[in-house]
Amino acid sequence: MDQRMNKEKVKDLASQLYAAIAELLHKAAALLKEHKAPIAECLVKEIAKPAKDSVTEIVRSGDLVSYCAEEGVRILGEGKFLVFDSFPGNERTKYCLTSKIPLGVVLAIPPFNYPVNLAVSKIAPAIIAGNSLVLKPNSAGFPKGLTSCITGKGSEIGDFLTMHPGVNCISFTGGDTGVAISKKAGMVPLQMELGGKDACIVLEDADLDLVAANIIKGGFSYSGQRCTAVKVVLAMESIADSLVEKVNAKVAKLTVGPPEENCDITPVVTESSANFIEGLVMHAKKKGATFCQEYKRDGNLIWPLLLDNIRPDMRIAWEPVLPVIRINTVEEGIHHCNASNFGLQGCVFTRDSNKAILISDAMESGTIQINSAPARGPDHFPFQVTYNSLETCQAIFNLCCVWISRFEGQWNWITRGHQQHKPDDQGEDHCDQLANSFLRHGLIPPLTSTAE
Numbered sequence: 001m002d003q004r005m006n007k008e009k010v011k012d013l014a015s016q017l018y019a020a021i022a023e024l025l026h027k028a029a030a031l032l033k034e035h036k037a038p039i040a041e042c043l044v045k046e047i048a049k050p051a052k053d054s055v056t057e058i059v060r061s062g063d064l065v066s067y068c069a070e071e072g073v074r075i076l077g078e079g080k081f082l083v084f085d086s087f088p089g090n091e092r093t094k095y096c097l098t099s100k101i102p103l104g105v106v107l108a109i110p111p112f113n114y115p116v117n118l119a120v121s122k123i124a125p126a127i128i129a130g131n132s133l134v135l136k137p138n139s140a141g142f143p144k145g146l147t148s149c150i151t152g153k154g155s156e157i158g159d160f161l162t163m164h165p166g167v168n169c170i171s172f173t174g175g176d177t178g179v180a181i182s183k184k185a186g187m188v189p190l191q192m193e194l195g196g197k198d199a200c201i202v203l204e205d206a207d208l209d210l211v212a213a214n215i216i217k218g219g220f221s222y223s224g225q226r227c228t229a230v231k232v233v234l235a236m237e238s239i240a241d242s243l244v245e246k247v248n249a250k251v252a253k254l255t256v257g258p259p260e261e262n263c264d265i266t267p268v269v270t271e272s273s274a275n276f277i278e279g280l281v282m283h284a285k286k287k288g289a290t291f292c293q294e295y296k297r298d299g300n301l302i303w304p305l306l307l308d309n310i311r312p313d314m315r316i317a318w319e320p321v322l323p324v325i326r327i328n329t330v331e332e333g334i335h336h337c338n339a340s341n342f343g344l345q346g347c348v349f350t351r352d353s354n355k356a357i358l359i360s361d362a363m364e365s366g367t368i369q370i371n372s373a374p375a376r377g378p379d380h381f382p383f384q385v386t387y388n389s390l391e392t393c394q395a396i397f398n399l400c401c402v403w404i405s406r407f408e409g410q411w412n413w414i415t416r417g418h419q420q421h422k423p424d425d426q427g428e429d430h431c432d433q434l435a436n437s438f439l440r441h442g443l444i445p446p447l448t449s450t451a452e
């Protein structure tokens with residue numbers, strides 16, 4: 001009896017769910033912004049992100065949480081209404097209503113480089129859509145059970161989490177690890193944002209001052225460790241000398257040192273990262289690349305370096321090291337860009353808008369910026385990717401499809417369409433799952449048995 005009453009209560013609450021969660025998210029956003037200074041300090045200490053960029057990341061994350069709350073209530077409130085006779089051979093005897101329902105438990109795994117922003121970009125959409133969430137590695141501020149945090153090394157606990165039968169969706173951002181996860185995870189929806197090899201194609205007619213400024217911003221901010229960093233410059237031979245000169249002049253002005261002092265270039269995240277970069281630099285040197293600056297390293301701190309006359313047979317370096325490949329035709333540039341499997345973003349610099357559009361179309365990357373460096377933000381813009389960067393979309397819900405038959409003047413609800421969630425060990429049905437979801441959200445009190 002109590003169970004039934006609670007299920008009724010769940011139905012009553014359904015219309016309030018999104019609005020109630022949106023309120024929680026707005027509170028979380030306000031908390032994030034209120035505590036931006038101590039949280040940013042953690043980023044400075046843990047990942048050596050320059051202090052001002054760390055604060056920006058927290059503020060931007062707060063804004064994103066609020067944005068998800070606002071958009072979520074609108075988007076999730078929308079459904080579809082289809083009529084049977086819109087497909088050949090049918091009469092209007094049936095209708096179909098679709099709405100969105102939660103997937104269940106979402107496992108969120110963000111990377112090191114935007115630990116707050118890329119965590120909230122998974123948390124907020126999952127939560128507003130009515131899911132509960134397990135985050136590796138951090139989370140706070142929601143009712144008990146709605147979000148959980150499991151810390152540990154990915155190499156040790158990763159398989160346990162990603163192959164856990166209670167997980168209904170995995171939202172991952174990182175490198176090749178995502179490819180391995182996709183092979184192990186089985187039949188759960190995956191949202192993957194993986195690495196990018198973002199190319200910057202520069203044509204003869206480009207505004208070279210603008211290009212140089214964007215190469216510096218795109219290639220060297222957070223020491224080149226953004227997935228949207230410019231990773232290779234593909235410059236037409238006729239302007240390459242002039243462009244390299246302008247970029248070099250700006251590289252010389254970059255400050256190098258600790259994140260606390262807001263230096264432009266700060267230590268890369270781990271010693272193994274620094275060793276990896278050094279390996280690539282040494283390989284390029286052996287193969288005859290032109291070093292525009294002296295290669296300099298102190299521990300994990302690597303001074304910014306532009307490597308000119310890079311050829312495709314060199315294992316091209318990135319992070320605070322930026323390679324320049326000189327090209328003679330646009331086709332050559334497109335070919336180098338498309339040789340990578342990591343088509344996250346790219347950019348084209350030219351004054352010719354027709355060419356810009358044609359080249360953008362030919363570049364096999366999710367997003368191409370014209371006359372501007374690659375960037376994910378503003379965070380509400382679509383962030384499309386191709387190939388091993390995989391599909392990206394942070395909205396997390398199932399489409400709940402309801403067919404309605406009109407039969408002899410009556411409306412019959414005949415089926416509830418697909419639900420991709422895995423039933424748990426207790427064989428929860430959809431309504432139980434919703435009820436438990438509400439419980440987890442703290443929107444209804446726990447069931448108490450009055451039967452005895």
Ligand SMILES: NC(=O)C1=CN([C@@H]2O[C@H](COP(=O)(O)OP(=O)(O)OC[C@H]3O[C@@H](n4cnc5c(N)ncnc54)[C@H](OP(=O)(O)O)[C@@H]3O)[C@@H](O)[C@H]2O)C=CC1
Pocket residue numbers: 109110111112113114118136137152153154155157158159162173174175176177178181193194195196226227228344389
């Ligand atoms: N496309 C995009 O939007 C973005 C992509 N990136 C990419 O992320 C990469 C850098 O981030 P990084 O953190 O080094 O990436 P990794 O792929 O190494 O790690 C990403 C996350 O996965 C965890 N992990 C590691 N092994 C496993 C496993 N077996 N199962 C489950 N989880 C696991 C890591 O935990 P642990 O740290 O404990 O190992 C970490 O939390 C770069 O390639 C960058 O291009 C970064 C930002 C945005």
Ligand SMILES: O=C(O)[C@H](O)COP(=O)(O)O
Pocket residue numbers: 113114117118225226227228374375376377378
């Ligand atoms: O994916 C990343 O590395 C960050 O989300 C980059 O965001 P940005 O390009 O807006 O700095």
